[in-house]
Structures are given as structure tokens and as C-alpha cells.
Amino acid sequence: MSxxxxxxxxxxxxxxxxxxxxxxxxxxxxxxxxxxxxSLVQKKQKKLILFGVGGLVSLLILIIVFTLxxxxxxxxxxxxxxxxxQLTPVMVGPFAQRLKELQNELxxxxxxxxxxxxxxxxxxxxxxxxx
Amino acid sequence: MVKIKKIxxxxxxxxxxxxxxxxxxxxxxxxxxxxxxxxxxxxxxxRQLRLQYRSELAEYRNVENLYKIAKDQYEQxxxxxxxxxxxxxxxxxxxxxxxxxxxxxxxxxxxxxxQPGIEISxxxxxxxxxxxxxxxxxSHQALLGTxxxxxxxxxxxxxxxxxxxxxxxxxxxxxxxxSIGSLQTIQDKALILRDDMEEEIATAGGALKAGAxxxxxxxxxxxxxxxxxxxxxxxxxxxxxxxxxYKGVYRSIGDHLITIHxxxxxxxxxxxxxxxx
Numbered sequence: 001m002s003x004x005x006x007x008x009x010x011x012x013x014x015x016x017x018x019x020x021x022x023x024x025x026x027x028x029x030x031x032x033x034x035x036x037x038x039s040l041v042q043k044k045q046k047k048l049i050l051f052g053v054g055g056l057v058s059l060l061i062l063i064i065v066f067t068l069x070x071x072x073x074x075x076x077x078x079x080x081x082x083x084x085x086q087l088t089p090v091m092v093g094p095f096a097q098r099l100k101e102l103q104n105e106l107x108x109x110x111x112x113x114x115x116x117x118x119x120x121x122x123x124x125x126x127x128x129x130x131x
Numbered sequence: 132m133v134k135i136k137k138i139x140x141x142x143x144x145x146x147x148x149x150x151x152x153x154x155x156x157x158x159x160x161x162x163x164x165x166x167x168x169x170x171x172x173x174x175x176x177x178r179q180l181r182l183q184y185r186s187e188l189a190e191y192r193n194v195e196n197l198y199k200i201a202k203d204q205y206e207q208x209x210x211x212x213x214x215x216x217x218x219x220x221x222x223x224x225x226x227x228x229x230x231x232x233x234x235x236x237x238x239x240x241x242x243x244x245x246q247p248g249i250e251i252s253x254x255x256x257x258x259x260x261x262x263x264x265x266x267x268x269x270s271h272q273a274l275l276g277t278x279x280x281x282x283x284x285x286x287x288x289x290x291x292x293x294x295x296x297x298x299x300x301x302x303x304x305x306x307x308x309x310s311i312g313s314l315q316t317i318q319d320k321a322l323i324l325r326d327d328m329e330e331e332i333a334t335a336g337g338a339l340k341a342g343a344x345x346x347x348x349x350x351x352x353x354x355x356x357x358x359x360x361x362x363x364x365x366x367x368x369x370x371x372x373x374x375x376x377y378k379g380v381y382r383s384i385g386d387h388l389i390t391i392h393x394x395x396x397x398x399x400x401x402x403x404x405x406x407x408x
Contacts (some may be wrong), residue, residue, distance in 0.1 A: 022138065026343065038224065044259055065222055079284040088135070095324065095327070095328050095331075095332075095402075095406055096403075098320075098324050099324065099402055099403055101315055102320055102321055103319075103399055104195065105313070105316070105317050106317050106392065106395055106396060106399060108313070108394060109310075109313035109314055109317060109392065110198045111310055111314075111385060111388035111389055111392055112389060112392075114306075116235075116238065116239065116242065117233050118235075118299065118302055118303070118304070119188060119191075119231050119232065120193065121228050121231060121232070122195055122224075122228070123291070123295050124283060124288075124293075125195075125221060125224050125225050125228060125291075126221065127197065127202060127205065127214075127217050127281055127284055127286060128219060128283075128285055128288075
């Protein structure tokens with residue numbers, strides 16, 4: 001015992017301390033610590049597996065959501081609205097659909113909105129003075 | 132522990148399979164879309180040529196501005212350096228202009244070929260004229276293949292005048308046909324739609340509305356057939372171009388085409404109303 005231990009006035013000399021190491025004769029042959037370590041490792045593994053499964057499931061959900069979103073946005077692959085992209089689908093289905101397609105085609109065929117006018121070029125490119 | 136490993140393996144397998152299948156399903160979906168849209172064969176080429184045409188036109192505008200500046204400089208300074216700069220800028224502008232015309236003619240040809248509602252003989256004739264114009268532009272481009280001096284440029288400039296007439300004729304002939312063809316196609320489709328609707332809708336429903344429906348269908352048919360007169364007039368003008376050629380034809384049929392367009396819009400409005408009766 002160190003001097004420090006005598007400073008405790010509430011303790012008798014022959015009283016054994018709680019901090020005292022247990023007698024080696026009473027220590028069980030199978031160590032308790034190794035059992036605890038094993039269960040801890042198992043728990044950690046379980047947690048890891050659960051995290052892994054959870055991650056993969058969320059990845060799957062993300063892939064499914066992404067696929068659904070791609071299907072819902074038909075214009076995703078289109079770059080810019082040109083005349084070709086405005087072409088209406090082949091006429092199938094009910095009358096209303098066919099009528100809508102015709103109205104679209106009529107809008108494109110408006111003679112006042114010339115799609116491909118003659119190129120605005122200078123027909124007199126020359127270095128000579130013009131008369 | 133073994134069970135968990137199996138589950139983990141299963142989930143991994145599932146994730147892997149779905150990951151690899153996703154692009155295929157999207158690809159298949161895009162293919163389906165392509166099948167639904169009409170005229171897929173030429174549209175890709177047309178789109179590409181349109182992009183090329185736009186970029187060449189932008190380049191031409193830029194070069195044309197530089198040519199104008201160089202020409203002004205030469206007229207003001209009259210030095211040899213200004214002359215050299217002017218010669219080079221003029222040649223560049225001429226090359227860019229020929230490029231624009233060449234691509235425009237090729238683009239018009241594809242537009243013509245993809246346009247329904249045009250008689251084959253008329254389409255063929257217009258296509259031949261376009262190809263002849265393309266050849267002439269190529270010959271003119273060959274003249275600009277080497278570096279030219281001032282008299283050489285003057286010679287090329289003089290040869291451009293008949294070339295432009297030929298290009299304009301071929302272009303306006305095609306533009307006229309495309310305008311007529313697109314409206315003609317809509318009229319044909321509208322007539323078929325009206326007939327189909329009459330077959331299915333006119334006789335359906337209560338007896339109270341039957342008379343009104345039949346009168347409405349008859350009125351729509353009358354309107355659509357009245358358009359034929361305008362088409363005949365347009366066709367007549369196209370077949371008999373006056374001295375001003377197809378450029379004149381294109382200008383003269385403009386009003387008729389506008390009338391046809393508005394009549395078709397009215398007819399489609401009638402059909403829309405018929406669907407609600």
C-alpha cells in the first residue's frame with residue numbers, strides 16, 4: 001500500500017479495498033473477456049452487414065427512381081426544338097389525336113412563317129466600284 | 132451468419148442485374164419512340180445539314196463584314212497594302228457565299244424528297260434543277276480554288292450573276308412545291324379524318340342531334356372541297372411560270388397559300404367542333 005492509501009480515514013487497515021485485484025485462485029479458467037470480444041465482433045459484423053444491405057437497397061431504389069424519371073420526361077434526349085422535332089407522331093388512335101396532329105402540321109406549314117428562306121447573301125461581292 | 136451472407140449476395144446480384152438492364156430498357160424505349168415518328172430516314176440528315184447551313188451562314192456574315200471593311204479601306208486609302216487586304220477579303224467572302232449556297236441547295240433537295248403531297252414528276256423535275264444548280268455552284272467554287280488577283284476576282288464576280296439566277300430558280304421552284312405539298316397533305320388528311328368521323332360519329336347518338344350533325348359534316352366537307360379551287364389556281368400558276376420564273380411564281384402564289392392555310396384552319400376548327408357535338 002502506498003502512502004496515499006493511508007490518507008483515507010474511512011478505511012480500516014484490514015479492510016480489503018474494492019480496487020484490489022481479485023485473487024488469481026478465483027479467476028475462472030474460461031476468460032470472460034474473450035467471450036465479450038467475440039460477441040462484440042459479431043455485433044460489429046452484423047451492423048456492417050446491415051449497413052451494407054441498407055446501402056444496396058437504397059441504391060436499388062435510386063436506380064428505379066432514376067429509370068422512372070427518365071421514362072416520364074420524353075424531351076430529355078432532345079437538344080433543341082427544330083422542325084424535325086416538331087413532327088407529330090404517325091396518326092393512330094382516336095379522332096382527337098389525329099386532329100391535334102393536323103393542327104400541329106398546319107402550324108408548321110404556315111406560308112407566312114417561312115422555314116427555309118433564300119439565304120440573305122450579297123450578290124455583288126466585288127472589289128470594283130459599283131455603278 | 133450464413134443466411135445473412137446469402138441475403139447480401141442476393142441483393143448484390145439483384146443490384147448488378149438491374150444496373151446493367153437499366154440502360155438497355157432506356158435504349159429500347161428510345162427505339163420505340165423513333166419507330167413512332169414518321170420519316171426517320173431523312174430527318175437525321177436534314178438536321179445535320181441544317182446545323183451545317185446555320186454555321187456556314189454565320190461564318191459568311193462574319194467574312195462579309197470583313198470584306199466590306201477592307202473594301203472601304205481600299206477605296207479610302209488606295210494603297211497596295213489596302214488592295215492586297217481587299218483582294219484577300221473579297222475572295223474569302225466569295226468562297227463563304229458559295230459554301231452557303233451549296234449547302235442550302237442540298238438541304239432543299241432533302242426537304243423536297245421528304246415532303247409528301249407532291250406529284251412525282253414535279254418532284255423529279257425540281258430535284259434535277261437543284262442538282263444542276265449544285266453542279267454549277269461546284270464549278271464556281273473551283274474557280275475560287277486558287278489565289279486570285281483583282282482581274283481574276285472580277286471575272287469570278289461576273290460569272291456569279293448567271294449562277295445566282297440558276298440557283299434562285301431551282302430554289303424558288305422547290306420552295307413553291309414544298310409549300311403547296313405541305314398544305315395539300317393537310318387537306319388530304321383532313322378529308323380522310325372527316326370521312327372517318329362521319330362514318331363513326333354522324334350516325335351515333337340520339338335522333339335529336341343526328342340532323343344537326345349531318346348538316347355540320349356536310350358544311351365541313353363543302354369548306355374542304357372549296358379549298359380545291361385555290362389549289363387548282365396555285366397549280367396553274369406553278370405550271371405556267373411567266374417571265375419572272377419560279378421566283379415570280381413563288382411570290383404570286385403567296386396570297387393563295389395564305390387563303391388555303393386559313394381555310395384549312397377553319398375546317399379543322401369545324402372538325403374540332405364536330406367532335407364535341
